Amino acid sequence: MSEKKTALHISLIAVSAALVAVFTIIIRIPVPATAGYISLCDAAVVFVSYAFGPFTGLIAGGLGSAFADLLGGYPQFAVISFVVHGLEALLAGLIVRKDSQGIMTRIIGALVSIIVVCAGYLLLEVAFITTFSSAIVEVPMNALQSGVGAVVGLLLYSGVRKAYRNLDAIRW
Amino acid sequence: MNADSYIYGTSFYHVFDPRPKLLFTLLYAFLSFFVSSWYGMVLFPLVACILFALSLGFGELWKGVKRILPVVILLLVFLPLQDRAGIALLSFRGFVLVTHEGWVRVARLISRFVSISMVLMLFMETVRSVDIIKTLRYYHLPYSVALLFSMILRFIPYLGSLFEDIRDSMSLRLNEDRNGVPILPSITAFTLSAVRMIPDTAAALEERGFGNGRHSDYGMLKSYKGLFTEFMLSAILPIIFFVVVR
Numbered sequence: 218m219s220e221k222k223t224a225l226h227i228s229l230i231a232v233s234a235a236l237v238a239v240f241t242i243i244i245r246i247p248v249p250a251t252a253g254y255i256s257l258c259d260a261a262v263v264f265v266s267y268a269f270g271p272f273t274g275l276i277a278g279g280l281g282s283a284f285a286d287l288l289g290g291y292p293q294f295a296v297i298s299f300v301v302h303g304l305e306a307l308l309a310g311l312i313v314r315k316d317s318q319g320i321m322t323r324i325i326g327a328l329v330s331i332i333v334v335c336a337g338y339l340l341l342e343v344a345f346i347t348t349f350s351s352a353i354v355e356v357p358m359n360a361l362q363s364g365v366g367a368v369v370g371l372l373l374y375s376g377v378r379k380a381y382r383n384l385d386a387i388r389w
Numbered sequence: 390m391n392a393d394s395y396i397y398g399t400s401f402y403h404v405f406d407p408r409p410k411l412l413f414t415l416l417y418a419f420l421s422f423f424v425s426s427w428y429g430m431v432l433f434p435l436v437a438c439i440l441f442a443l444s445l446g447f448g449e450l451w452k453g454v455k456r457i458l459p460v461v462i463l464l465l466v467f468l469p470l471q472d473r474a475g476i477a478l479l480s481f482r483g484f485v486l487v488t489h490e491g492w493v494r495v496a497r498l499i500s501r502f503v504s505i506s507m508v509l510m511l512f513m514e515t516v517r518s519v520d521i522i523k524t525l526r527y528y529h530l531p532y533s534v535a536l537l538f539s540m541i542l543r544f545i546p547y548l549g550s551l552f553e554d555i556r557d558s559m560s561l562r563l564n565e566d567r568n569g570v571p572i573l574p575s576i577t578a579f580t581l582s583a584v585r586m587i588p589d590t591a592a593a594l595e596e597r598g599f600g601n602g603r604h605s606d607y608g609m610l611k612s613y614k615g616l617f618t619e620f621m622l623s624a625i626l627p628i629i630f631f632v633v634v635r
Contacts, residue, residue: 235544292509
């Protein structure tokens with residue numbers, strides 16, 4: 218791999234991971250019904266994996282959400298977030314390849330990302346933090362958050378792709 | 390926005406070198422998985438909380454506890470569903486509420502979760518981000534990965550303030566009778582601005598010598614006389630504590 222490409226890859230991953238972290242920490246949609254918020258972390262993860270490919274998604278999605286946990290005061294969840302969101306981005310990116318970007322493929326990719334987030338948090342929290350009965354309570358909230366994130370991520374990808382034609386040139 | 394969870398202080402834990410402190414943190418978190426006695430299950434999180442309070446004060450301890458409280462409450466609420474076939478500890482009109490096995494399992498999970506959370510939060514809040522990267526370099530983290538981490542830490546506050554600027558200017562474009570923030574246009578403009586930074590950042594890295602061996606390296610954390618002693622203390626103290634209370 219040439220050094221020029223390495224510089225581009227490092228820049229790509231750094232900006233993408235920071236994007237995921239900012240989407241996680243700052244950008245939140247208020248939910249009046251619960252008086253809480255929905256984080257748009259998954260929107261950034263879906264966008265990065267569709268726009269820049271599965272491997273950038275794996276590293277940037279994982280690192281971005283782990284950094285958000287570390288800086289946001291939840292370091293105990295950083296490893297779980299790294300694995301879950303990294304895997305989410307990897308699978309979504311593998312489904313939506315550069316040469317297969319139909320709307321159905323994108324929707325399937327988004328559905329897979331929702332399933333990975335719900336199942337990933339459930340399994341890893343049961344394995345390391347909590348019990349099955351208390352972890353299952355979080356599944357509907359995780360499904361809502363990742364569902365909203367996947368839809369926003371799809372719209373975001375379409376919008377940015379229209380506005381920035383060179384997106385494929387920096388894809389890895 | 391600040392990309393550092395460091396809280397200024399002059400406590401003994403603040404001045405403790407971050408290299409042995411990282412060893413201590415990881416060892417303490419690892420050992421908490423193997424605690425099985427009641428003494429251990431109480432003392433392991435308690436010592437972590439005392440260390441936290443002595444280093445950062447009771448106000449910060451309470452903030453930390455508030456972050457982990459929802460998980461602890463959830464575990465206690467679902468306690469009646471654990472190990473229902475075990476020895477009954479508490480029952481109501483013939484219905485077993487809590488079994489001995491269920492209580493032990495939940496207590497172990499809470500003890501482990503609190504211990505790990507408190508020592509990790511303590512590490513993150515008593516070491517600056519730049520020193521964390523230097524510490525990881527000391528443990529042979531490759532140069533390019535350290536560069537990646539420091540770039541992420543540099544970009545998070547920059548992109549955070551960029552988003553706030555874009556969001557504010559987008560909300561000015563709303564009609565006078567509408568309040569709020571147009572989220573989708575704001576995040577689209579924000580993401581577009583971030584993506585446009587990528588080629589420029591790569592060019593800047595090359596300009597600064599990345600890839601041709603002329604780049605500057607990270608400053609290393611200095612070695613000093615007491616470092617070995619601090620390493621020994623970081624390794625020995627958690628192990629002795631674990632052996633005594635496990």
